[in-house]
Amino acid sequence: KAGVTQTPRYLIKTRGQQVTLSCSPISGHRSVSWYQQTPGQGLQFLFEYFSETQRNKGNFPGRFSGRQFSNSRSEMNVSTLELGDSALYLCASTLSAGDTGELFFGEGSRLTVL
Amino acid sequence: GESVGLHLPTLSVQEGDNSIINCAYSNSASDYFIWYKQESGKGPQFIIDIRSNMDKRQGQRVTVLLNKTVKHLSLQIAATQPGDSAVYFCAENAGGTSYGKLTFGQGTILTVHP
Numbered sequence: 635k636a637g638v639t640q641t642p643r644y645l646i647k648t649r650g651q652q653v654t655l656s657c658s659p660i661s662g663h664r665s666v667s668w669y670q671q672t673p674g675q676g677l678q679f680l681f682e683y684f685s686e687t688q689r690n691k692g693n694f695p696g697r698f699s700g701r702q703f704s705n706s707r708s709e710m711n712v713s714t715l716e717l718g719d720s721a722l723y724l725c726a727s728t729l730s731a732g733d734t735g736e737l738f739f740g741e742g743s744r745l746t747v748l
Numbered sequence: 749g750e751s752v753g754l755h756l757p758t759l760s761v762q763e764g765d766n767s768i769i770n771c772a773y774s775n776s777a778s779d780y781f782i783w784y785k786q787e788s789g790k791g792p793q794f795i796i797d798i799r800s801n802m803d804k805r806q807g808q809r810v811t812v813l814l815n816k817t818v819k820h821l822s823l824q825i826a827a828t829q830p831g832d833s834a835v836y837f838c839a840e841n842a843g844g845t846s847y848g849k850l851t852f853g854q855g856t857i858l859t860v861h862p
Contacts, residue, residue: 638791665847665848667848667850669852676853676854677792677839677852677855679849679851682849684848690849724791726791726848728847728848736782737782737847737848738794739784739791739792741789741791
């Protein structure tokens with residue numbers, strides 16, 4: 635079956651702009667999590683969604699937001715981009731929020747802010 | 749100013765050797781631990797997991813050891829192959845109802861020489 639799909643894979647924005655990233659989880663998976671990966675901070679949790687509800691949020695400013703749709707697809711948005719937002723944004727899905735099964739990661743969306 | 753990046757530990761081994769990658773975790777309440785492998789340009793890939801009520805778990809060519817007393821996790825890879833070259837991350841989860849929220853370690857770069 636198809637894995638986690640993230641779009642776009644690469645994008646370049648300028649400071650002050652906003653960006654929306656999309657994630658399609660594995661079919662049947664209802665929980666979607668987002669992570670930011672940078673050389674300076676490593677992999678950091680952004681938020682988790684289950685059944686269109688945000689269940690957890692990491693320590694990121696309010697410029698970072700997300701949502702989940704009824705088909706479990708998720709989007710995250712970053713407004714008023716800063717240079718430090720340049721990162722690989724990873725989406726992961728699992729069957730349910732209470733499942734200890736593995737998280738399946740997509741290949742990420744690489745954002746460059748100029 | 750210039751950002752300080754993570755200086756990832758590195759492990760360099762010869763093909764066929766056994767590799768041991770170590771990880772110290774921080775949260776004594778964590779009850780679920782996972783090892784991920786990340787190859788260049790790809791998202792993290794699940795290797796093996798372990799619950800806190802276990803101290804050892806074996807997979808195909810991999811073994812995870814958990815020492816809760818000293819909050820230490822290790823990944824052993826038997827007969828390491830060039831295809832094992834990647835960055836390896838340990839991750840912990842504090843449990844509850846949300847297993848999509850993981851805290852990742854900084855990672856270890858494994859290089860396998862033919």
